[in-house]
Every structure is written in C-alpha cells, then in structure tokens.
Amino acid sequence: MCECVRLGTENQVAEFEAVLEQNKGNGENVMEVLQKTQGIFGYIPELTVAKIANALQIAESKVYGIITFYSQFSLTPKAKYNLDICLGTACFVMGAQEVLDKILAKLGVRVGEMTKDGKWIVTSCRCLGCCGLAPAITINGEVYGKVKVEDVDKIIDSFED
Amino acid sequence: MEIIVDGKKYIAENGETILQVARRNGIEIPTLCFLKGVNEPASCRVCVVEVEGVKNLCTACSTKVFDGMVVKTNTNKVIRARKNAIELLLSNHNQNCLSCPKNLQCQFQKLCNQFQCTNKFKGEMNEFAYDDTNHAIVRDESKCILCGKCVAVCAKRQGCSAIGKVGRGFETKVSTPFDRDMQHSACVGCGQCVLVCPTGALTQKNDTSKVMDILCEDDVVKIAQVAPAVRVSLGEAFGNEIGTFVEGKMVSALKELGFDFVFDVNTGADFTVVEEAGELLERLERKENLPLFTSCCPAWFNYCEKFYPEYANNMSTAKSPNEMLASLVRYYFEKQGKKVKIVSVMPCTAKKREILTHGVIDQCITTRELADLIKLKSINFNTLEDKKFDDPFGEATSSALIFGVTGGVTEAALRYAVFKTTGKKQGIVEEVRFSDGVKEVSVDLAGKKLNLAIVHGLTNAKAVMEEIKSGKRKYDFVEVMACPGGCVNGGGQIYVDYDKVDVEEVIKKRSASIYKVDGDCKFSGSEENKSVAKIYDELLGNDKHLIHDLLHYKRADKNFYE
Numbered sequence: 001m002c003e004c005v006r007l008g009t010e011n012q013v014a015e016f017e018a019v020l021e022q023n024k025g026n027g028e029n030v031m032e033v034l035q036k037t038q039g040i041f042g043y044i045p046e047l048t049v050a051k052i053a054n055a056l057q058i059a060e061s062k063v064y065g066i067i068t069f070y071s072q073f074s075l076t077p078k079a080k081y082n083l084d085i086c087l088g089t090a091c092f093v094m095g096a097q098e099v100l101d102k103i104l105a106k107l108g109v110r111v112g113e114m115t116k117d118g119k120w121i122v123t124s125c126r127c128l129g130c131c132g133l134a135p136a137i138t139i140n141g142e143v144y145g146k147v148k149v150e151d152v153d154k155i156i157d158s159f160e161d
Numbered sequence: 162m163e164i165i166v167d168g169k170k171y172i173a174e175n176g177e178t179i180l181q182v183a184r185r186n187g188i189e190i191p192t193l194c195f196l197k198g199v200n201e202p203a204s205c206r207v208c209v210v211e212v213e214g215v216k217n218l219c220t221a222c223s224t225k226v227f228d229g230m231v232v233k234t235n236t237n238k239v240i241r242a243r244k245n246a247i248e249l250l251l252s253n254h255n256q257n258c259l260s261c262p263k264n265l266q267c268q269f270q271k272l273c274n275q276f277q278c279t280n281k282f283k284g285e286m287n288e289f290a291y292d293d294t295n296h297a298i299v300r301d302e303s304k305c306i307l308c309g310k311c312v313a314v315c316a317k318r319q320g321c322s323a324i325g326k327v328g329r330g331f332e333t334k335v336s337t338p339f340d341r342d343m344q345h346s347a348c349v350g351c352g353q354c355v356l357v358c359p360t361g362a363l364t365q366k367n368d369t370s371k372v373m374d375i376l377c378e379d380d381v382v383k384i385a386q387v388a389p390a391v392r393v394s395l396g397e398a399f400g401n402e403i404g405t406f407v408e409g410k411m412v413s414a415l416k417e418l419g420f421d422f423v424f425d426v427n428t429g430a431d432f433t434v435v436e437e438a439g440e441l442l443e444r445l446e447r448k449e450n451l452p453l454f455t456s457c458c459p460a461w462f463n464y465c466e467k468f469y470p471e472y473a474n475n476m477s478t479a480k481s482p483n484e485m486l487a488s489l490v491r492y493y494f495e496k497q498g499k500k501v502k503i504v505s506v507m508p509c510t511a512k513k514r515e516i517l518t519h520g521v522i523d524q525c526i527t528t529r530e531l532a533d534l535i536k537l538k539s540i541n542f543n544t545l546e547d548k549k550f551d552d553p554f555g556e557a558t559s560s561a562l563i564f565g566v567t568g569g570v571t572e573a574a575l576r577y578a579v580f581k582t583t584g585k586k587q588g589i590v591e592e593v594r595f596s597d598g599v600k601e602v603s604v605d606l607a608g609k610k611l612n613l614a615i616v617h618g619l620t621n622a623k624a625v626m627e628e629i630k631s632g633k634r635k636y637d638f639v640e641v642m643a644c645p646g647g648c649v650n651g652g653g654q655i656y657v658d659y660d661k662v663d664v665e666e667v668i669k670k671r672s673a674s675i676y677k678v679d680g681d682c683k684f685s686g687s688e689e690n691k692s693v694a695k696i697y698d699e700l701l702g703n704d705k706h707l708i709h710d711l712l713h714y715k716r717a718d719k720n721f722y723e
Contacts, residue, residue, distance in 0.1 A: 046339060049338060049339075050338075059316065059321075059322030059325065059347070060322070060338045060347070061312075061322045061323065061324060061325030061337065061338050061347070062316075062322060062325055063338075064325065064327065064338035064339065065325040065326050065327055068327045068328045068329070069326075069328065069329045070329075
C-alpha cells in the first residue's frame, strides 16, 4: 500500500502537504498544524507525526507529547457520527444511564469503541452545559435534549443513509 | 544582599535561588527533578522550604532570594510536605528495590529512607512497559518518577529527543513516540540519561553474567582490554576521589577476576592515530569525502547513521581503538592456533553495539559493570598492588590516553602528523583543549592549511552538521565525542551525585587526571610507541591488504538499525 492511500485521499494529502509547506521550520506553529491536520483527516494519522516533526524542525517525541497531552487531538480514526452523551448530575438523574444502555445495545458496542461499519463512536462526558435539556446527547456537535429511551431508535435511524 | 536560612545569615547575589545559596553554604535541601541548567521544572516538590511572609511553601530550586528573606529548611511543616510528595510518588512505584539494578544507588530510595516513608497512599497503579530492545539502554517505566531529567538531557545536551513525556495527569509517562521500542527510536545509546536518572528507570544493559560465563570457560585465552577513560572513574566506585587515576589497581583487579591478559585500548588508539592520519592525508590528496569524521565514538556513529545517513562516507573507515586492538589481538593469538575471548571495558554504553556489529569483541562492559564484577568477587580494590598492562599490546603513549577527553583524538593526530611531516616533536596542543562544545582550529601542516572542528555533546554536533550541510562551514577534519566532555563523562562511567557536584566539575577532575599523566609522559606522540612499529613490521609484515582488512571497517556493513 502506498503512503498516500494509508494516509487518506489524494486531496487530503495535498492539503496536508500545503499546511506543512506554509509552516516549514516554524516549531512554534505546532498546535495550529496539528489542528489543521486533524481537520483534514478527521484525526492525526501516525504517519503524519514524523512528517510534521521534520517540516517544523522539532522532535517527533515533542509532537507526540503534545498530541497525547491535549484531549482535543485523536490518534485513532473518528467515526462518521460521534455521539457524546452527558452523564453529569442533572442528566444522570433524568435517566441518561438508561438512554446510554439503550444506545450501546442498539449499536452493539461499548463506550469508546467504533461500530464495525465505522459509522458510530459513543463517548460520554460530564456536562454539555445544557442541563435544562437533561438528559442530553450530541451527535457531531448537534444537541438532542430531553431524550427518552424510546426516542433512541428514531434518532439513530435518522442517520442511517 | 543578606538572607537568613535556619537562623543564620548568608550573603546572596541578586537573581540567585534559595537552593543555590543553600548548596554553596553546605545546607542540605533534597531535590529529585532538579538538574542545574538542564532540568529545572520545580515539579517534584521535594525541595520545598518555608519563607517568612509567604503563605504557601516555596520550591527552593525556583524561588529567587530577596534582601532580608527568612528561610526555614527543616521545620515540621516542610518535612511533612516533602514526605507526602515522596510517598505519593511511591504509591505508583514498583518497589522491587532489592532486585533493582539501582539498589543502594537510587536517589529516590535514599529519600524514602531519609524521610521514613511508608506506603500510606494506596490506590490505582499505572500499567508500565519494560523495554530492553535497545543494544545499550534498558527502560523500566515502573521505576520512573517522572522527574524529566532524562527527557531534558536527551533533548538539550544530546539533541536526540528519543524520549519525551507522553499523556497527561495520572497517565503521564516517559516514552518514545507511539511507544516504539527503543532500538527503533531516535536513541543512539549514549547513556547520558542513565547518568542522570535518579531511579532504576533507565539503566545500561547488564552483561556481567555473560562475562562471568566467559571467565569460566576452559581452553580459551581470556582477554580484557580497557579504554582510556575507565581508569579515571573506576576508583570512584570504591570511595576514591572523583578522577583518581587507578590504572595499576584496575589491571590488577582484572587479573584477579581471572583474565589471562589485560591489554590497553590505548595501544589500539595509537594504531587509530596512525591509520586515521594516513586516511586524512589520502582524502586530502584525493579531495574526497571531506570532512573526515572520527569514528571512535559509537554514539556519534549511531547518531550519524540515524540523523545524517547521507554523510556515511565521511566517517573514517579506521576502526575504533577498541575494535582495532581486538582485531590485532585476535589475529595475534589465532595465528598461534589459540582461541580467544575478548572482553572490553568501556566508559560507554553505546559501545555495546560493537559486540553485535563486527564480531571481534565477545563482550563489552561499562566501567560500572566492571566495578560490580570486582564487588561480586569480593576483591578489595584499594589494597591491590599496581600492575602493568601485558605485552605486546600494553605499551601506549599518552597521546592515546587523551582520547578519553574531548579534543584528544585531534591532539594525538596532530602530534603524529607534525612529527611525520616535519620530524619534530609537537608536544601539547593547547588550543584543542577545554572547549565549551565546539572548537574550531586552523593548522598549517606541510604548507597546507587545515580546518578542524572539535565537537562534544550531540546538540553541538547537530549544529555543526547543519552548518556543514548548508555550506556555511568547511572543515577537513571533525572530531565528535557524543558525551559532553568526551569519554571521561561517558554514559558508562561510575554514577556521581549531581546534588553534590556539577557535571562540569566531574569532567574537569577526570580530564585533569588524564592530562596530568600526559604531562608526566612529556606529551608523547603515537610515533614513539615502539610496539606499534613492531606489530606493523613483525605481526603484520607491513602487508597493506592485511592491515586494511584488520584495521578498517568495510563499507558494505549495513546500517546497524535496519
């Protein structure tokens, strides 16, 4: 398998390489470059890390340290739909755990695991900042409030294209 | 200005930290993460002290003094805080101290003892990796206390950044990118991290039991050969002052261990001078593969292979003194139909690559491992009588001895080259000594002007390589020693307590010891070594092919890391 196939599509690779070109030798831009890389590929592929280090003239171990320090960066591929469910106090009291159990049962995965078709990853968090809508979930950043167990099928099915 | 520490007045300078003032005046403040000038993150909280008028405890390593400051270093509050900090580290630490390679030499263990620490905090422990894939360095995460000294030394002194801090919070660890094994990381095996690690998280590979096996073998001639810098550090393991010259006792100890012959790698170094000088003249003539890089330092060899593979042909083909001597010794004995086993003792961890690469060395141990073997056999080192190296590979000049210090190879080569071209004895070459990191020297040799660079510390090597690459600098000859100060401060030398003595001081003392003997020998040049001429004549019959075969690396040798 050639490198570009392993990394992503041709367009993604070209875009990534342009980002490297713009930031050549500028180690201080590492955060921005990492954010853009994640923007392009949806995550930070392992192969890009050494390339970023080389282009920005900093050590690979430093880039890797930064990636693993900030939770915003992911080294594993993201699913098409990322479902985040709030298990904070308000949501929990309003039945978020039952909603989560139903979601996991429907998708047949555990928390943090990707479905076999690469479509879904379910993660949990401790507050989405909309306790008035408890229990709340987000799918790719869009909030669904006052979710009931019986709504789960409908919500998830609406994404099946 | 004046400050008061524990009730006594002390003079302090503006900009100094409490720790600096305390250490200068012999007041003990423990530290774990502090390494002067390299790692000062103030993260371990072991150096906390009370400062009058400040609500919280202050870290002595990072708090600047002010006029009239009142500091208390040993109140109950301070001691409790230090103890808590250590006990919290202990709660996530593998406490197999008795079987740890650092047992009784561990700074963390010492502090646990001093502060009477208990396993008060019990909780979740991290998952730890153990990595012994590297030829020189063993990494045991379960012993790591995250002081960060290794990471800082690897990045700042050695420019490798093979390891770094990974993750955050409780999950933080020191590891390679993507937890790759050390052999496939940027590690060159220099062992500078091992010297600064306060625990057993980073140690060198231990080959002492393999050496014991060799010593039990029958029907083989057992040979030990010792590098220049070992003799100015080994004594430290037996309570001697840093830099004590213990050549005679060292030879004696090796004999006691059961070696039939003890040879001097300095003899090999005299050969290296002859071969490398010859190679330089040849390359200057042909104007190819310049600058010539010295090849004696294995960590530099590794570094060049990993970071600048395009300069592989600039590396001198002359074998390192260690392998040069081993090749000659092997040839000498095998010609007589005898089987040999060669163990070399080096101040270096990276040298262990020479066990694996060319098959002339059977085992390679560090100064520390030799000290361990001497202790294992209950040999009373300090009362041993002085013995001399054996012939015919025991005679060496003091220009070979100075290989152990940065600039030594260059100085030795210059002495020899000056003698060869003018017939005059050169003596001391002051301008290559005591460099801060990079020294540039221009010399006139037989009407030709040569530009030389002497480099130590791989961060400096990186800077020089970049300048060579960009064409900013042109050199004919570049000497690189990976460890700051050269082999005297090699990664395999006896551990010193950097809380008590700075690394610069260690380098100075050990170098001074070598230079003193060089002076006593009237700065002799390799041309004065009669054994060398005799070996070229009688053993090798001045056969050019044989000499090249024995004393030079073959180009086809594949990259060590592939």
